[in-house]
Amino acid sequence: MPIILSQRVDTGSDYNDVPFVVYHFPKRYRRQINPGDLFLYYQGNRVKKEQRYYFGTGIIGRIELCEDGEHYNAWFLEAKQFTRRVPIYNPAGGYYESLDYTSIRKSETPPWQNSIRPVSESAFSAILAAAGLQRTDDRYGVIENAENPLQAIRLLNETYKECSPQKRDRMVSLHIERGTRITSSLKKLLGPFCQICGAEGFVKHNGDRYIEAHHLVQIALSASSSLCSDNVILVCPNCHRELHYGRDVEVADRGDEILISLGNVRERLIRKNTVEYLEDCLINNATVI
Numbered sequence: 001m002p003i004i005l006s007q008r009v010d011t012g013s014d015y016n017d018v019p020f021v022v023y024h025f026p027k028r029y030r031r032q033i034n035p036g037d038l039f040l041y042y043q044g045n046r047v048k049k050e051q052r053y054y055f056g057t058g059i060i061g062r063i064e065l066c067e068d069g070e071h072y073n074a075w076f077l078e079a080k081q082f083t084r085r086v087p088i089y090n091p092a093g094g095y096y097e098s099l100d101y102t103s104i105r106k107s108e109t110p111p112w113q114n115s116i117r118p119v120s121e122s123a124f125s126a127i128l129a130a131a132g133l134q135r136t137d138d139r140y141g142v143i144e145n146a147e148n149p150l151q152a153i154r155l156l157n158e159t160y161k162e163c164s165p166q167k168r169d170r171m172v173s174l175h176i177e178r179g180t181r182i183t184s185s186l187k188k189l190l191g192p193f194c195q196i197c198g199a200e201g202f203v204k205h206n207g208d209r210y211i212e213a214h215h216l217v218q219i220a221l222s223a224s225s226s227l228c229s230d231n232v233i234l235v236c237p238n239c240h241r242e243l244h245y246g247r248d249v250e251v252a253d254r255g256d257e258i259l260i261s262l263g264n265v266r267e268r269l270i271r272k273n274t275v276e277y278l279e280d281c282l283i284n285n286a287t288v289i
């Protein structure tokens with residue numbers, strides 16, 4: 001369910017917000033906002049309704065409790081400003097936020113005073129359209145294509161780690177359907193090499209190198225963190241098939257490392273693809289990126 005985040009931009013805000021970076025909110029709203037949520041930025045005005053408008057959109061990332069124990073910070077995975085403000089009135093009549101309101105609340109009139117409030121899917125799409133933007137359901141596509149693959153992995157790991165079980169299931173299906181965003185970022189960082197035998201992937205029709213991803217803990221079995229980069233290794237098709245179907249396969253978890261033996265690859269100690277390890281790779285091999 002998309003949400004509205006109320007943010008004063010015409011006057012200074014009372015909270016420690018950094019617009020388009022982080023949203024600061026009282027803890028009573030915590031249950032209404034979660035990593036992975038799509039949001040619309042809304043500028044309220046207690047008196048003048050004509051001063052109420054939507055001005056941006058994005059995706060919620062990590063949410064952390066502040067030191068005062070009374071507020072949270074929600075960091076954005078991405079956020080962008082509209083090129084034009086969208087007033088609250090739907091040209092077709094009524095308020096945008098009244099579209100399909102029964103799917104989220106009883107009253108037709110939106111609770112304007114609530115800093116965070118749900119918005120129906122149809123209202124969300126209509127407001128984006130009015131801003132001249134297209135609704136894209138592939139919210140992670142943007143991250144995958146991020147210039148910096150390490151940053152993409154960091155963001156994805158955070159999102160995967162913190163998402164609710166229901167949201168995780170949705171992400172798992174996205175992840176499986178569309179190929180993995182983590183995998184493509186790992187491939188950019190580490191190159192198209194098998195992390196077990198070292199073989200380089202063959203060249204595909206489009207000129208890219210082929211490489212597969214193996215999940216150390218099967219996605220279907222485990223927690224949301226099974227989608228994170230430290231649960232994924234890049235493997236050639238041979239090693240991959242053997243991992244799944246081979247007789248002489250041993251895999252042992254050694255904390256930050258993983259010990260793998262296959263029929264003709266003895267005892268390879270492989271570093272897990274944690275963000276820390278990937279950072280080291282970047283430092284040691286500045287040409288990777």
Ligand SMILES: [Zn+2]
Nearest residue numbers: 194197236239
């Ligand atoms: Zn291999």
Ligand SMILES: [Zn+2]
Nearest residue numbers: 213214215240
């Ligand atoms: Zn596998």
